[in-house]
Amino acid sequence: MTDQTQATSERFGFGWVAGGLPPPVTVPVEYHLHAMRTALGAPAFRGRVLDAGCGEGVDLASVVLSDGCDAVGLELSAGGIRATAARIAGSECARLIQGNLLALPFSDSCFDGAYSYGVVHHTDDPSLAVREIARALKPGATLLLYVYEDFSNRSLSWRLALSAVNSVRGLISRRSPATIRRFCAVAAPVVYLGCTLPSRYFRWAASFPYPITQNPTVCSLIPDLYDRFAAPVEMRYSEAGARQLVEQAGCRVRRSARSRGWMIWAEKLPSQRRTGY
Ligand SMILES: C[S@@+](CC[C@H](N)C(=O)[O-])C[C@H]1O[C@@H](n2cnc3c(N)ncnc32)[C@H](O)[C@@H]1O
Structure with a gap:
C-alpha cells in the first residue's frame, strides 16, 4: 500500500467513526445509490452486487433490503469497516471485505x-x-x-468557488484528522446559513456556486465537508473524462447525468474489448 493510500485509509476511517458507531439500517435509506438511480433512470440490481468503497455502509445495507440481492461491500479503511458492520448487523445478504480497489480480491x-x-x-x-x-x-x-466534476463547463463563478475551496483544502488537508473534523464542525453552520438555507428557500440562490447545498441538517454537512477537506487525493473529471474512465475499462456508457458530479450508468461489454488507452 502506498503512503498516500495509507493516509486515505486513516483519514476516511477516522471520519466514519468520529461520531461513534452508527445504528443498523433496518429499512432502505434513499442515499447515494438512490441518487444515482434517480438521476440515471437505472433499474434495481439482481444477483450478486459489489459496493466498491462502501464507506459507512448505508447503501450496502439498503441495497439488500430494497433490491433483495446479495451484496458485498469492499472498503479500505478500518473505521469504514467497523461502521458498515454496525449498519449491516443482522443482515444475512450483506458481506463486508476490507481491501483495496486497486487490487480487488475477487x-x-x-x-x-x-x-x-x-x-x-x-x-x-x-x-x-x-x-x-x-x-x-x-x-x-x-x-x-459517481465521480467529482471538474467544473470545466460551469460558469466563471463556479470555477472561482472551486478554486477558493481548493485553496482552503490545500491549507487544511495536511492537518490531523481530528483538527480537520473540528474545522468542518465550525464551518458547517456557516455553509448551512450561507448556502444551504438560501438555496432551499430562494430560487435565485439555487444557482449558488457552491456544490454542498442539499443537506437536510447542519450536522449532515460535517461529513460532507470532511470528505472535501480530509481526502489526500481528489481527482476531478469533465463529462468526457468520466465517460472515458468506464470506456477504457471495457464498458459501454448507457447514460450520464450531472448531479453534484458525474454519474455514469454503464454496462460491461461482452468481451474484454477496450476503447481508448
Ligand atoms: C467519499 S467516501 C464514499 C463512501 C460511500 N461510497 C458513500 O457513498 O458514502 C470514499 C470511500 O472510499 C474509500 N476508499 C478510498 N480509496 C479506496 C481504495 N483504494 N480502495 C477501497 N476503498 C477506498 C474510503 O475509505 C471511503 O470510505
Whole structure:
C-alpha cells in the first residue's frame, strides 16, 4: 500500500467513526445509490452486487433490503469497516471485505452488478480502480459510478468557488484528522446559513456556486465537508473524462447525468474489448 493510500485509509476511517458507531439500517435509506438511480433512470440490481468503497455502509445495507440481492461491500479503511458492520448487523445478504480497489480480491466476472459512489477519484489510480471493478463484473452487468466534476463547463463563478475551496483544502488537508473534523464542525453552520438555507428557500440562490447545498441538517454537512477537506487525493473529471474512465475499462456508457458530479450508468461489454488507452 502506498503512503498516500495509507493516509486515505486513516483519514476516511477516522471520519466514519468520529461520531461513534452508527445504528443498523433496518429499512432502505434513499442515499447515494438512490441518487444515482434517480438521476440515471437505472433499474434495481439482481444477483450478486459489489459496493466498491462502501464507506459507512448505508447503501450496502439498503441495497439488500430494497433490491433483495446479495451484496458485498469492499472498503479500505478500518473505521469504514467497523461502521458498515454496525449498519449491516443482522443482515444475512450483506458481506463486508476490507481491501483495496486497486487490487480487488475477487476473481474475474463474479458480480452481476456494481456501484461506486465518490470513491475512485480518491484513489492513486482511478483508471485502474474502474478496470478492477469492470474485471470483476460479468459481461452485460451494470456499473453505476459517481465521480467529482471538474467544473470545466460551469460558469466563471463556479470555477472561482472551486478554486477558493481548493485553496482552503490545500491549507487544511495536511492537518490531523481530528483538527480537520473540528474545522468542518465550525464551518458547517456557516455553509448551512450561507448556502444551504438560501438555496432551499430562494430560487435565485439555487444557482449558488457552491456544490454542498442539499443537506437536510447542519450536522449532515460535517461529513460532507470532511470528505472535501480530509481526502489526500481528489481527482476531478469533465463529462468526457468520466465517460472515458468506464470506456477504457471495457464498458459501454448507457447514460450520464450531472448531479453534484458525474454519474455514469454503464454496462460491461461482452468481451474484454477496450476503447481508448
Ligand atoms: C467519499 S467516501 C464514499 C463512501 C460511500 N461510497 C458513500 O457513498 O458514502 C470514499 C470511500 O472510499 C474509500 N476508499 C478510498 N480509496 C479506496 C481504495 N483504494 N480502495 C477501497 N476503498 C477506498 C474510503 O475509505 C471511503 O470510505
